[in-house]
Amino acid sequence: MRFADFPFLRYLPFVLLGIFWAQSPFSFNFLSLAIILSLLWGAYLIFVSLLATRKSTHQPSYLGYLALIALGALLVANKQKQSARQTDFSNSVSYLAEVTMYDQQKPNSFENLLEVKSVFQEGKWTDAEGKILVYHQNKKPLEPGQILLVNKLPETIASPRNPNEFDYKEYLSRQEITYRQFLGKDFQVVDSVSKSGPKYFLVHLRQNIAEMLKSKIPDDKSAQIALALLLGQKKELDPTIREAYTQAGVMHILAVSGLHVGIIYALFILILKPLKMKKEKSRLYLLFVILIIWLYAFLTGLSPSVVRAATMFSLLTLGQMRERRPSIYNILAFSAILMITFNPDVIYEVGFQLSYLAVFGIVMIQPLILNCWLPRSKALEYIWQLISVSLAAQLVTFPLSIYYFHIFPTYFLLGNMLILPLAFVIMQVGVPLMIFGWVPLVGDVLGWALSWLIWFQNYIAELIRLIPGGKLDRLTMDFSGMILVWGILLIATFWEFGSKRTLTWMALSLAFLWTGVQLYSVVNVPSKELIVYQGKKSHMFDFSVFNELYSFNQGLEEGEISYSVDRNRIQQHVSQLPKTLYAIQKDSIQLAFLKTNVTLHPQENQLHFTSPPTSMYYWSDGKWVNMELRHSLPLDSLAYRILF
Incomplete structure (x- = not known):
């Protein structure tokens, strides 16, 4: 295998380099990058033409690679240019916005996404751009295409207040969502886009299929799995079921991914073989398969793994039509470049990273594992192939999974061996149900069969969950x-x-x-360290003395501790249950923490230090920022780190 034989695999690192460069302080603006790219591309074409006429022996490859770097940077600059066009709502009084999705049920409200069309500023309506994540309590659900009039301003999404806290602001900003708002019932539906139009065709189709699946599948938990497995709608999953699939190491089957696209591809390709079509008819059929794959990709929301798989299988199918077999490495790299071109921020999505790592692992590592044993029977060979695929994918993806999720499913092999084949059968029943579910009797029979198959799959996942030691948690990897x-x-x-x-x-x-x-x-681990975590209404104090952690909770709830505090503790390899940091009341207005030189003044909402710290920091924009030393510290809206 020569690296030179895979051109797109060579191009991809340079495009990625350009993306990283564009997000550094040393990048250029959009116009400058466009000029640089044009000059590099023009110089490359000139040298190629001279080389073709043998007037030059100069190899212009480095110009091409520089052009790819400039292209990656230009993609990011273009995305930043588009984001800069979003409207600033600070001077607005009201706004008109279009509903873009169906309501998602939340504990006390419904979630939806609005696309702003116009704002009322300085006494007049002006065109506007932007997306707002809203929560409402209206009795009548919102539907895509409705136009809402809202007479109050949205709020910007706050940055994380604590170290290693999940950055919800950055997560939404990559979806171009910069505002959110609780509407309650304070809005009006003033207009609506026609449901029969093409804009929301797939959104309405997805909702209709989801409602049909719920009506045809008698068991509620089976219906939840069907919506996740067939349409990628996981928000209605029962927490117990989610935990069972996580511990079985097969949570990926509930997120519509390349596996599901592969099953649909295999279903239609297997139909082709018995038909024995002539070449022209088989080509038309293969074009139909490509159309079905992309229809399913759009129907399920175009997640990174689905787009990757749809692109791969489309290129494989086109190669099959030309009786050629393109390199899997080239297909992978080309699909990645294609996705990056449309959205350079996709490289930061966990689904994108895990999807490509898993496929690279299967392609590169699985043959090595497979060659370790040559089974004599076909049944053993099938089982060994399934094991080798699971091992290869897990070997390559587990570092990233631990880095993000800090969990490793112990029985992933058992889960994949038992549940993946069953998921394949479920898809064979589920896809026809999505197509023919509206046919009387046919839909009922398919729904009943799918319900029992998923019930059995849930039963297996629950059995695996009950095995002791089903997962290793609180793992870290830098x-x-x-x-x-x-x-x-x-x-x-x-x-x-x-x-x-x-x-x-x-x-x-x-x-x-x-x-x-x-x-x-x-x-560089400090001998004594105090971290002040910021909650919604109170604080939590972690005092570390030579890797022994003592904690004092001033009022954070369990959910807040899990979301705001525990992620940093995991990163610091700290026990889930630290020792209690005891305090005594020295007088009516202060608490002195034992074994520390820190006192808390609750009425003043301040910390006082009996001896000065060596350094002090506050958390801002994802990093600790140095601050001047002082003998007291106000407990405001910031998280602090104090070293002694």
């Missing part, structure tokens, strides 16, 4: 650890046909690099 694991896997992949001397030096270099990073982090 970026250097991920690089070490992926580096070792790549070295193992190329060991047979690469230079063993070079690969050995690469392995040693990775090991020394990882060891150095770990030693640096250990040496």
Whole structure:
């Protein structure tokens, strides 16, 4: 295997480099990048034409790579330019906005997404752009296409207040959502777009299919799984079912992904073989398969893994029509570049990262695992292939899963062996139900069969959940650890046909690099540290003394601790249940924490230090910011880190 044989795989790193460069302080604006790209591309074409006429022997490849870097940066600059066009609501009185989705049930309200069309500013209505995540309590549900008049302003989404807290603001901003608002019942429906129009055709179709599935599947829990597995609608999942599938290591089957697209592809391709069509008819049928794949991709919301799979299978099908078999590496890289072109921020989505890692793992690692054993029977060979695929995907994706989710499912092999084949059967029944569910009797029979199949799948997942030690949680892995694991896997992949001397030096270099990073982090652990976490109405204090953690809760609820505090504790390798930080009341207005030089003045809402700290920081924009030393600290809306 030569790297030069995979052009798109060579191009992809340079496009990614351009994206990272554009988000640094050293990038240029949109116009400058467009000029640079045009000059580089023009120079490249000139050298290529001269090379073709043999008037030059200069190889212009480096100009092409520079142009790819400029292209990646230009994509980000264009996205930033579009985001800058969003309306500032600070001077607005009212706004008109269009409903873009059906309501999502929340504990005390309904969630929806509005697309702003016009705002009332300075006594007149002006065109506007922007998306607002809203919550309402109207008895009548909102529907896509309705126009709402809202007479109060939305609020900007706040940044995380605590270290390592989930950045909800950044998550929404990548979907171009910068505002949210609780409407209650304070709005008016003033107009509506026709339901028969093309704009919301797929949204209405998805909702109609979802309602049909609920009516045809008698068991409620089975209906929840059907909506998740067939349409990617996971918000209605029961927490117990979600936990069962997580511990079984098969949560990915409930998020519409490449697996589901592959099953649909296999379903229609298997139909082609018995029909024995002539070449022209088979080509038309394959075009129909591509159309079905992309219809399903749009119907399920165009998640990164679905788009990746739809692009891959489309290219494979086109290759089959031309009686060629394109390289899987080229297909993967091309699909990634295509997705990045439409949305450069997609590279930060966990689904995108896990999807491509899993496929690369299956393509590169699975043959190595498969060759470790050659079963003599076809049944054992099928089981071994399923095991090898699961192992390969898990080996490559587990570092990223631990990095984001801090959980590893112990029985993932058992779950994949038992549930994945069943999911394949469920899809074979579920897809015809989506198509023929409106046919009397046919829909009822398919719905009943699907309900029992999913009930059995849920039963297996629940049995696996009840096995002791079903998951390892509170695991951590930093970026250097991920690089070490992926580096070792790549070295193992190329060991047979690469230079063993070079690969050995690469392995040693990775090991020394990882060891150095770990030693640096250990040496820089402070002997005494106080972290003040900010809750909605109160605070929590974590006092660390030589890796022993003592905690005092001033009123944070369990959900707040899980969301705002525990993520940072996991990153710091801290126990889930730290020791209690005891305090005594020295007088009527202060509490003195034992074993510390810190006192709390609840009435003043301040911390006082009997001896000055060595350094103090506050949390802002995803990092600790140094602040001047002081003998007291006001407990305001910020999180603090104090070193002694």
